Amino acid sequence: MMKLNQDTIAAQSTVSGEGGIAIIRISGPESIGIIRKVFRSASGREPEPRHLQYGHVVWQGEVIDEVMAVLLPGRHTYTAEDMAEIQCHGSQFIVNRILSVLMECGARLAEPGEFSYRAFVNGRIDLTQAEAVMRLIHSSGERSRRSAMRQMDGAVSREIRKIQADLADLSAGLAAYIDFPDEVDEAETADNLHRKCLEMADRLERECSEKKGRIEDEGIYVALCGKPNAGKSSLLNKLVGQERAIVTEIPGTTRDILRESVMMNGIRFTLTDTAGLRETDNPVEKIGVERAREAIDTADVRMLLIDSSEMPDDSVRKMIEETRPDLILISKEDISREEPSREILQMIGQIPFIQISAYSDTGVEALKKWLCDRADMDLSKEAVFSQTRHVEAAKRAASHLRACAGSIENEMPLDLVNIDLMAAMEEIGQVTGENAAETVIDRVFSQFCVGK
Ligand SMILES: Nc1nc2c(ncn2[C@@H]2O[C@H](COP(=O)(O)OP(=O)(O)O)[C@@H](O)[C@H]2O)c(=O)[nH]1
Numbered sequence: 001m002m003k004l005n006q007d008t009i010a011a012q013s014t015v016s017g018e019g020g021i022a023i024i025r026i027s028g029p030e031s032i033g034i035i036r037k038v039f040r041s042a043s044g045r046e047p048e049p050r051h052l053q054y055g056h057v058v059w060q061g062e063v064i065d066e067v068m069a070v071l072l073p074g075r076h077t078y079t080a081e082d083m084a085e086i087q088c089h090g091s092q093f094i095v096n097r098i099l100s101v102l103m104e105c106g107a108r109l110a111e112p113g114e115f116s117y118r119a120f121v122n123g124r125i126d127l128t129q130a131e132a133v134m135r136l137i138h139s140s141g142e143r144s145r146r147s148a149m150r151q152m153d154g155a156v157s158r159e160i161r162k163i164q165a166d167l168a169d170l171s172a173g174l175a176a177y178i179d180f181p182d183e184v185d186e187a188e189t190a191d192n193l194h195r196k197c198l199e200m201a202d203r204l205e206r207e208c209s210e211k212k213g214r215i216e217d218e219g220i221y222v223a224l225c226g227k228p229n230a231g232k233s234s235l236l237n238k239l240v241g242q243e244r245a246i247v248t249e250i251p252g253t254t255r256d257i258l259r260e261s262v263m264m265n266g267i268r269f270t271l272t273d274t275a276g277l278r279e280t281d282n283p284v285e286k287i288g289v290e291r292a293r294e295a296i297d298t299a300d301v302r303m304l305l306i307d308s309s310e311m312p313d314d315s316v317r318k319m320i321e322e323t324r325p326d327l328i329l330i331s332k333e334d335i336s337r338e339e340p341s342r343e344i345l346q347m348i349g350q351i352p353f354i355q356i357s358a359y360s361d362t363g364v365e366a367l368k369k370w371l372c373d374r375a376d377m378d379l380s381k382e383a384v385f386s387q388t389r390h391v392e393a394a395k396r397a398a399s400h401l402r403a404c405a406g407s408i409e410n411e412m413p414l415d416l417v418n419i420d421l422m423a424a425m426e427e428i429g430q431v432t433g434e435n436a437a438e439t440v441i442d443r444v445f446s447q448f449c450v451g452k
Pocket residue numbers: 226227228229230231232233234235246247248249250251252253254276331332333334335356357358359360
């Protein structure tokens with residue numbers, strides 16, 4: 001789609017709708033000329049580059065709006081080309097009106113992500129940095145903000161360059177062998193290459209953690225499960241600090257899945273309250289139980305509540321086996337007020353547990369701490385590749401490297417080995433975008449919003 005970079009584009013960069021002010025951005029060779037045509041500074045002087053100036057947008061003799069405008073000529077801009085910005089009143093009508101004036105002056109409406117696309121094409125940022133911009137725009141917590149900032153600063157790009165340098169060394173060794181086979185000992189070269197390919201494949205796979213990226217950006221999904229009346233809904237309400245789920249003493253009250261998010265320690269935790277797990281003939285509850293099982297299967301963390309005011313029977317044992325919880329919560333501590341019974345402890349075995357009460361708050365802080373520690377464990381992994389697209393490319397590269405090793409084992413000609421090595425390098429290059437296919441690049445930028 002986006003190939004022409006010679007023209008001048010414009011778009012609203014602030015969210016569409018009504019607001020205090022709205023910002024319109026312009027980029028391309030005509031940016032400065034267009035602003036000079038439509039903007040009249042209040043001082044009557046020509047607008048000076050890089051100075052925010054007060055004035056009006058005037059078109060065909062009519063004052064359209066009172067605005068601030070800035071000219072940004074040169075390569076030191078977001079897109080690395082001439083840019084300008086207008087801050088007008090935040091009425092969608094006014095924004096559209098000014099945009100149409102800009103169109104009349106020769107600009108065209110920008111496609112989604114086209115400003116960032118230009119920054120990429122003009123070599124100011126690579127693909128991982130462009131993606132970081134999008135992560136920042138979507139960031140809703142400290143962890144995703146921090147990680148996206150590092151990525152935008154080029155942390156991912158730098159690590160990838162190191163990997164590329166090592167792959168290039170490997171390839172140079174192979175090339176030397178292919179060009180001067182008499183000067184190197186074949187067995188040694190083959191053995192060496194074989195080992196290095198496998199080491200490199202291992203390293204690439206070790207550096208992959210899609211989970212880390214997902215936790216940073218989306219947070220952790222926590223499923224609360226257990227028998228009806230175990231106290232799941234009460235605990236959810238406690239953790240989110242408001243009465244979201246309906247609590248009654250009637251077993252089977254919660255039927256649909258209820259999701260609520262809380263931020264703790266800069267991480268979003270999405271808690272899922274589920275229908276109590278039990279056999280039932282009620283068709284509505286049945287669907288609820290099915291959905292509960294689905295939510296439990298897909299959760300990052302499964303917490304099973306066991307009611308301490310009930311004698312644990314075999315159904316509890318079965319539930320532990322079925323749900324494989326990461327943590328057991330022994331609920332209603334305010335009623336029992338004692339250590340868990342021997343029967344319960346036996347069933348729990350090695351699974352960590354916390355005694356908890358949604359009424360007296362016992363164990364609530366300990367539970368929050370357990371959840372935060374758990375998230376920290378997942379986030380502490382150092383991983384160059386944490387975004388889905390990067391992880392997929394790294395894994396493809398690793399499998400090409402394993403194919404290299406396989407070819408060497410089968411004593412295939414080294415020229416053939418080289419083909420797979422090249423493919424691995426190409427995959428890594430896709431991540432930063434230096435040799436990414438048009439379709440890959442298009443896919444990245446099509447996820448952007450208009451005006452960025
Ligand atoms: N004493 C006591 N009762 C609780 C506690 N948590 C829940 N309950 C009661 O247990 C019953 C079932 O609670 P609810 O949260 O709806 O359980 P759910 O079916 O697992 O969602 C209700 O009558 C609650 O008031 C608690 O910590 N202590």
